[in-house]
Amino acid sequence: MNDLPTVFLVDDDVSVLRSVERLLRSGGYNVCAYRSARGFLAEFQRPEQPCCLVLDIAMPKLGGIELQDRLVEKKLDLPIVFITGHGDVPTTVRAMKGGAVDFLTKPFEERELLQAVRQALYKDRVKSRERVERSQIMAQVDSLTSRENQVLRLVVTGMLNKQIAATLGTCEKTIKVHRGRVMRKMNVQSVAELVRKAEKAGLFASPPAAEVHPGARSTPRPGAYTPTQQGHP
């Protein structure tokens, strides 16, 4: 269509839908408006440009929170700005825990909405970048042989070559060769860089790594809710 970021808007109230759509357009966004969560789910396709979702909570049939859950299920990483006429605390907390960017209570000021949308789009941009990076890393990881993959997973845990050799039942010299190949294929100069890439690729999230290094759990996972990020509790 154009290069404008896209704001997906879902609200069952036609008046609200039309007015908010207008407001977002006036803010310079491409707007896709839906009267129901199901309609949105059925048609949604991530555009190339950054996008976000402005979502009403109180809707018949499929509500905003449920839609959020569905999106998580489908691993559609879409930043959400909730708008609601009825913002009770439990719902708010749930929405935020689900990764909402903001939670606006109707009626809201244009400023609040546009800022939240901007924030969401920024978040989406970052996320997209991360996604691109991760897919590159994953491509590099995929280029490793299974032995190299094993070596990689053990290297990032901070094991010495000797230890790795012992673990895999081979000699240190062989490990050294594998390690060199891994470093080259992963296009890194240092182990620290390798660890960072492995982390971005989510290798630590995989069970074997987690078992080896339980401390890795303390690292905030992407999309986790941190109250300091938000203006609303």
Add this chain to the structure above:
Amino acid sequence: MRSQSENGEMVGYMDCMSELTSYASLLWGSGPYHFCTFFNRRWMRFVGQRSMRELHVNWHRELHPDDISQCLRTHQRAFIQRRGFYLEYRVCDSSGGYRWIRDEGTPVFAADGCFTGFTGSCIDITRQKEVESELERRKGELIHSEQRYRAVMEDQTDLICRFLPDGTLTFVNDAYCRYFGLARSELMGESVWRLISADQRQEAREFLASITTDHPVATIEHQVESNGQRRWQQWTHRGFFDATGQPIEYQAIGHDITDRKNREQALHESEGKFRAIFDLNVVPLAYWTADGKIIDANDAYLRLVDYSREELRRGKVRWDDMTPAEDKHWDEEALHELETGRDYVTPFEKRYRRKDGGIVPVLIGGALLPGFRDRGVAFAIDLSDQKRLQAELMEEKSLNSSIISSLSGHVAVIDRAGRIIAVNDSWIEFAAKGVGAEDKVDIGANYLEVCAEALRCGEATRTEALSGIRVVLAGGRSQFVMQYQCESTPMQWFEVRVEPLRRLEGGAVISHIDVTNRVRAELEAENHRRELAHVTRVTLLGELTASIAHELNQPLTAMLSNAQAGQRLLKTKKSSRAVVRDILADIAADGRRAGEVIHRLRSLLEKGEPQKQRLSVNTLIEQTLRLVHSEMIIRRITVEKHLYAMIPAVLGDRVQLQQVVLNLIVNAAEAMTECPLPERKLVLSTFTTGSKVGIRVRDFGTGLDPKHRDQIFEPFFSTKEHGMGVGLWINRAIIEAHAGELLAANNDDKGCTFDVVLPAHQEERL
């Protein structure tokens, strides 16, 4: 012989004869020409004549008038024929009485054969005549007697016959012949046995043999064949015996006893029947004697007095012993009644002391046995039940009358025609005090006519009351109740209630009850209820605050967003007028929308007088759903509507009915709070049955707790933590004020269903 000189003209020999015969008989003599020439002295004396000449001329004058002609005729003929004659006649003697004379005349011829006259002699045969006459009379009597005897024999209705020892009939009377339908000639010489029924002949023969000289008379009953019928006869036989005691002949007198036998049979049967009636009768019956005995009694009587038949047989059962002292005078009166010549007793009540000591009231009635003055038959009817019923009836009656008179309501009882037949004290008092027409509405007056004066109310009310009473009197309705306002100061309210009188003659009970206090209380309660309904409504809306806020937020949000979008467009100067116009139109629409929300709320929050109007329950539901639209979304409840398009209208207060529907929806929503999301469903439907219109609110929540089912409509009952417990109570009050019903029931699967059923307003459809 002194007379010899007086009869000088007589021939000489005659004198001599005359002398000779003068004492023996009456002698006379005559010449040849018919004249008596001589009567002896005895004649003269006999007839009391003095002179021969006189007698000679007039002798026939002395004859009995009846005999004269015959006498003269005989004499004349004798003189002509000159032959002797014989004559009897009556002559008047010297005493004046007639005496019979036999006169014998003999012609006398001279030696030359010349007839010289007659000589005659007469003998007084009066005595002989008397004897003859007596004999004749006796003979006549005898003949008569024989005729009578014969007639007796022949005319007898009794059958008489005589027969020989071998049975040969020697005599039968007419009755006998008639009886057997045979001629005498056919019977005579016939055997008597042949007439007796074959099966009884032997018995008859044996009977005959039992007749001896010692017992010559005996009676037997047997059957005979008569005119083809078997009939009963009774015969009394008498045997005649010879010197040796052998029977010579039998005489039998008999008569037909078939009728008697039949009567006896009938009597026997009737006695049997009577006995059966006596024994089997449920009415206690007894034979009594005046001296206090019970001779016989049926089982019912024995049961009544608790005696056994054995005791009755031993004479232990005595009516005088069973009568308590204080009741004896009743018996005495009854016996006295019999002594005055009546043969029955007017039934009277008394008591019996049973053998077990119990006292039983009885009704006694009796009659003398025919032919007796000291014994009879009596019935004794147990009056225990009757007495008890009577007592109960009396008690009930006195209870009823005391109830009626204690009623503060004005009660009158009218008959089918409307005539007042009873009133209570309050009625009279009120008539005197309130209406001033006590005599017009007292017993005897026709209520339907005086009603106009008795009911001080409007014409329409009066007409309604009158038609109501008429309908009840005609049996058209089992009750008529009407409330009316009496035109009095201070204002009074009355309730007139007409109930049919449950008796064959019909009629009705009319009561007027002062219900002023009740009506006031009702009005007050109605006010309270309205207040409470209002409070409930406000509270209900309070519960919906979040939802209402949401309802308002939507248009407000839209307005704000639209306005700000417009501002931004105007800033960028890229906007077209068309876009701004759209924006403004939207803003205006949303403003109106917000206004409508407020309006809806205000109508529910207002505290107005209820106004009945024609409503469509479908519209009502739509309007109510608009109010709870957000609430349902927030509660994640799906609403389903099944509204019957042809639903008839109802007459009602919109706000109140909306409150009911709203409350039911909110209750339903609350009941589903704990339900999994897909199950949160509210089904609203409208339906119609007959002349009713229904609204059904069905949820899939927790349902009604069975132990609270009867309480849910009670005030201040709530299962909610902060509930006032008036919602459903008010609902029901509202619906009942609309002459409808509010019903609740658990569903078979989940949740419960509330039905609001209202009467349809006429038959029109919206």
